[in-house]
Amino acid sequence: MLEVKGLSKDYGGLRAVDDVKFALQPGDVFGFIGSNGAGKTTTIRMLATLLEPTEGTASLNGCDILDDPMGVRRQIGYMPDFFGLYDDVKVWEYLDFFATIYSVPGRQRPKVIDDVLELTNLTGKKEAFVQTLSRGMQQRLCLARCLVHDPTLLLLDEPASGLDPRARAELKELIAELGRMGKIVIVSSHILPELAGFCNTVGIIERGELLAFGPVDQIVRQVQVARILEARILDRAGEAASMLCGVPSVASVAPIDEQKLRIEFHGSLDEQADLLSRLIATGFRVVDFRELEANLEDVFLKLTTGAVN
Amino acid sequence: MTHSWLRRTVGTYFGNATAVRDYRAQLRGNRSFVLWAVYLALMIGYAMIFYTSTQRSGYEETISVADLQSRLRTFYESIIYFLGAMILLVAPGLTATTIVNERHRRSLDLVFSAPVTPKYYLVGKMLSSYRYTWMLLALSFPVTAVCVVLGGASFGDVFAVYALLSFQALILTSVALVVSTQATNAVGAISLSYLFTFVYALLTSLLAGGLVFAGGMGRQVGEMSFLATLSPFLLPFTSDSFSMLFGIEVPNWLLTGVAAVLFCKIALLGAGSVLAPSGSKETIGLRLHGVAYTFLAVFLVASSTVNTASAGDLHRVTAAYFTWMMLLVLFVAPAIVCFGWDRERKYWPDGFVTFRGAIIGRPSGGFAYLMLLLGAGFLGAIVATRAATGLWPGTGVVPYLVWSIGFWTAIWGAGRWISAIASGFRTAQVLLFVLVLMALWLPPMFFGMISDEGATPGSIWSLYPLTPLFFDRDRFVLAVVQGIVLSAFGWGLAFLGERALKNPKPRRIRFTGPPPVLRS
Numbered sequence: 001m002l003e004v005k006g007l008s009k010d011y012g013g014l015r016a017v018d019d020v021k022f023a024l025q026p027g028d029v030f031g032f033i034g035s036n037g038a039g040k041t042t043t044i045r046m047l048a049t050l051l052e053p054t055e056g057t058a059s060l061n062g063c064d065i066l067d068d069p070m071g072v073r074r075q076i077g078y079m080p081d082f083f084g085l086y087d088d089v090k091v092w093e094y095l096d097f098f099a100t101i102y103s104v105p106g107r108q109r110p111k112v113i114d115d116v117l118e119l120t121n122l123t124g125k126k127e128a129f130v131q132t133l134s135r136g137m138q139q140r141l142c143l144a145r146c147l148v149h150d151p152t153l154l155l156l157d158e159p160a161s162g163l164d165p166r167a168r169a170e171l172k173e174l175i176a177e178l179g180r181m182g183k184i185v186i187v188s189s190h191i192l193p194e195l196a197g198f199c200n201t202v203g204i205i206e207r208g209e210l211l212a213f214g215p216v217d218q219i220v221r222q223v224q225v226a227r228i229l230e231a232r233i234l235d236r237a238g239e240a241a242s243m244l245c246g247v248p249s250v251a252s253v254a255p256i257d258e259q260k261l262r263i264e265f266h267g268s269l270d271e272q273a274d275l276l277s278r279l280i281a282t283g284f285r286v287v288d289f290r291e292l293e294a295n296l297e298d299v300f301l302k303l304t305t306g307a308v309n
Numbered sequence: 310m311t312h313s314w315l316r317r318t319v320g321t322y323f324g325n326a327t328a329v330r331d332y333r334a335q336l337r338g339n340r341s342f343v344l345w346a347v348y349l350a351l352m353i354g355y356a357m358i359f360y361t362s363t364q365r366s367g368y369e370e371t372i373s374v375a376d377l378q379s380r381l382r383t384f385y386e387s388i389i390y391f392l393g394a395m396i397l398l399v400a401p402g403l404t405a406t407t408i409v410n411e412r413h414r415r416s417l418d419l420v421f422s423a424p425v426t427p428k429y430y431l432v433g434k435m436l437s438s439y440r441y442t443w444m445l446l447a448l449s450f451p452v453t454a455v456c457v458v459l460g461g462a463s464f465g466d467v468f469a470v471y472a473l474l475s476f477q478a479l480i481l482t483s484v485a486l487v488v489s490t491q492a493t494n495a496v497g498a499i500s501l502s503y504l505f506t507f508v509y510a511l512l513t514s515l516l517a518g519g520l521v522f523a524g525g526m527g528r529q530v531g532e533m534s535f536l537a538t539l540s541p542f543l544l545p546f547t548s549d550s551f552s553m554l555f556g557i558e559v560p561n562w563l564l565t566g567v568a569a570v571l572f573c574k575i576a577l578l579g580a581g582s583v584l585a586p587s588g589s590k591e592t593i594g595l596r597l598h599g600v601a602y603t604f605l606a607v608f609l610v611a612s613s614t615v616n617t618a619s620a621g622d623l624h625r626v627t628a629a630y631f632t633w634m635m636l637l638v639l640f641v642a643p644a645i646v647c648f649g650w651d652r653e654r655k656y657w658p659d660g661f662v663t664f665r666g667a668i669i670g671r672p673s674g675g676f677a678y679l680m681l682l683l684g685a686g687f688l689g690a691i692v693a694t695r696a697a698t699g700l701w702p703g704t705g706v707v708p709y710l711v712w713s714i715g716f717w718t719a720i721w722g723a724g725r726w727i728s729a730i731a732s733g734f735r736t737a738q739v740l741l742f743v744l745v746l747m748a749l750w751l752p753p754m755f756f757g758m759i760s761d762e763g764a765t766p767g768s769i770w771s772l773y774p775l776t777p778l779f780f781d782r783d784r785f786v787l788a789v790v791q792g793i794v795l796s797a798f799g800w801g802l803a804f805l806g807e808r809a810l811k812n813p814k815p816r817r818i819r820f821t822g823p824p825p826v827l828r829s
């Protein structure tokens with residue numbers, strides 16, 4: 001289990017990470033979301049014992065990042081937001097190097113290398129030179145490198161950046177699989193849809209502060225104030241919009257196209273039903289009227305714009 | 310416990326993963342083989358030219374065996390010079406880029422997020438580049454062996470020369486490794502390494518030249534300080550020299566080997582302390598070794614030369630050792646006294662004067678650490694004098710101690726003040742070093758122009774901080790007065806620096822970042 005206890009980091013006068021606290025259990029896939037410069041990399045590097053926190057600490061299965069960095073390092077796989085690959089090295093040699101520095105015994109190394117290559121779907125590239133791999137493969141190789149010592153915590157810093165949609169989908173599948181294997185996975189990203197699919201926990205960070213943390217649906221519910229309704233009206237959608245604006249529990253109405261309206265609605269379910277009857281009673285030809293499920297992106301926008309205001 | 314320690318230590322030196330990986334890359338493709346072929350061809354070509362030129366002169370009249378021997382000796386010597394030059398060129402060049410390149414590729418983070426100690430990693434780097442230099446040395450062995458077979462040199466000679474060349478290469482590799490750890494780009498690392506190499510070659514050759522030719526005769530074989538064997542350019546004269554230690558004849562290559570290994574050790578600690586977080590055991594080790602080495606260095610140099618002095622001015626001789634040798638500390642003083650915010654937290658100002666900081670390597674320990682080094686050097690000189698002559702140097706050394714304290718306090722104060730007003734750690738270090746160098750370099754030139762009477766009492770030379778160290782006569786009063794003035798100057802600057810720290814100019818504005826960027 002990972003416990004992050006009030007991590008903070010100052011760079012000179014700048015507070016890059018401010019009192020970040022959370023805890024994760026084995027099997028958690030944690031989406032760490034924040035815009036560029038929010039402090040994701042700084043937090044992850046502190047967890048990887050590469051950066052000394054100004055305040056606070058964290059512990060992984062009883063090893064503290066300050067008191068026992070080596071104990072922590074043995075349990076983590078860190079994938080930075082750059083590749084850090086060596087030239088002139090073959091795929092298996094690259095993995096062999098990391099297996100050695102993670103003290104994987106010499107006899108087990110060949111098997112471990114084959115296993116991680118298979119998991120990351122690189123078996124055919126074992127003898128290839130690292131620099132000849134495609135970007136997606138290099139990214140998977142980096143992930144393979146993090147797995148040679150069977151870590152309990154994976155720190156993946158923007159793993160999907162620069163990948164094509166197909167490589168991205170493969171990576172997601174791989175990360176989900178790691179979660180199922182019982183590892184704690186932290187995946188950071190500044191692009192929301194990337195994470196929405198396979199994380200079961202999210203945290204939203206902005207200017208160093210963790211604004212929200214918890215299971216995905218809980219966060220969505222917590223932050224949601226207004227529901228979003230979408231209505232499709234065959235004709236005179238504009239008139240319908242101006243009528244809806246007069247209703248007290250409607251916060252705003254925005255046309256999506258000629259027929260569709262997006263309605264931000266505060267009222268109860270009863271009022272929502274009334275709203276529909278009213279539309280029909282007035283003679284509008286409603287073919288669709290439904291509530292859109294709020295998604296992470298809305299939550300993110302809401303939280304972060306809240307922080308800016 | 311012992312077992313795992315042993316396994317760890319063996320694993321660091323044998324089968325070190327970093328070295329293995331570098332080695333694979335080094336030997337990949339035919340780059341290395343082309344390089345070796347060219348190198349061998351050069352050496353053999355040179356041997357051929359020499360051989361034919363010997364032959365040609367042989368036509369005129371048959372040359373005597375003695376003549377041939379001396380020609381072979383010349384050939385052998387020139388091969389050694391060639392190897393010396395090769396080491397100076399190859400060792401720093403191979404090493405200087407290793408770490409800075411990894412930093413650039415940012416693969417250092419990958420390594421240090423694994424359970425790897427800086428020592429393991431640095432030893433690996435060192436092994437891989439040192440082994441390469443060593444291979445080049447070994448490749449030349451057939452050529453030198455020919456000299457032995459033909460009678461130009463003995464195997465003992467050749468062995469001592471190769472041992473000495475390896476030790477010199479070890480020293481140069483260590484220096485380049487430290488430079489590479491500190492540097493921010495490859496070009497800087499390479500230039501700085503070669504600068505240090507140049508300074509090394511120059512200083513050791515001057516020193517060795519002095520020691521070799523001190524006896525008056527050109528080729529003096531026999532007892533001499535091992536310092537003479539540090540130069541790659543006087544090996545034919547120094548390789549078979551020895552030192553008398555407690556009445557035993559010890560070959561100098563052995564002493565140089567010990568010195569090189571000790572140097573390598575402190576260099577590794579230095580590099581390790583740059584890579585490790587603050588208060589690491591590397592830093593503490595470096596600080597403690599620094600004190601011990603200062604004592605040892607002054608002791609060794611003083612005890613091997615002090616007996617030439619007469620008893621009357623023993624205090625002056627003793628003082629000369631600890632004052633002048635301590636000036637070498639100027640090279641590392643900026644790293645000891647300066648601070649700044651632009652790097653990791655270990656360089657941030659953490660107080661004014663603490664003793665703890667001196668051991669864990671924080672800026673607040675700057676003053677205490679300089680004083681510790683000074684104390685170690687002072688002790689080294691005194692003990693060496695006593696050991697070599699059986700006499701104490703007398704109270705005449707005290708004024709020079711006062712001067713030394715003042716001088717180093719001034720360096721410390723200047724470092725604190727510059728750090729407080731400069732924009733970063735690196736800037737402060739460079740600024741301090743350049744300013745101190747100028748303060749020591751410029752006045753003699755300037756004074757030389759305006760006064761031709763030399764450093765007589767009461768002349769303008771009394772203003773020059775190094776005047777008490779000329780030691781052509783006792784300058785007790787000047788040393789004490791300058792010491793007090795320099796101390797006051799140092800503390801004054803340090804307090805100015807503290808004030809600048811307490812009332813900082815608005816330095817950085819708190820981040821008011823861009824609006825969230827989203828992509829769908």
Ligand SMILES: Nc1ncnc2c1ncn2[C@@H]1O[C@H](COP(=O)(O)OP(=O)(O)O)[C@@H](O)[C@H]1O
Nearest residue numbers: 011016034035036037038039040041042043820
């Ligand atoms: N080495 C550094 N020195 C000074 N400021 C830094 C350094 N690294 C990051 N920062 C600042 O810290 C903040 C957080 O950066 P980072 O953690 O890299 O953000 P993210 O990964 O979320 O994009 C940014 O404002 C950045 O400018």
Ligand SMILES: [Mg+2]
Nearest residue numbers: 037040041081
């Ligand atoms: Mg980042």
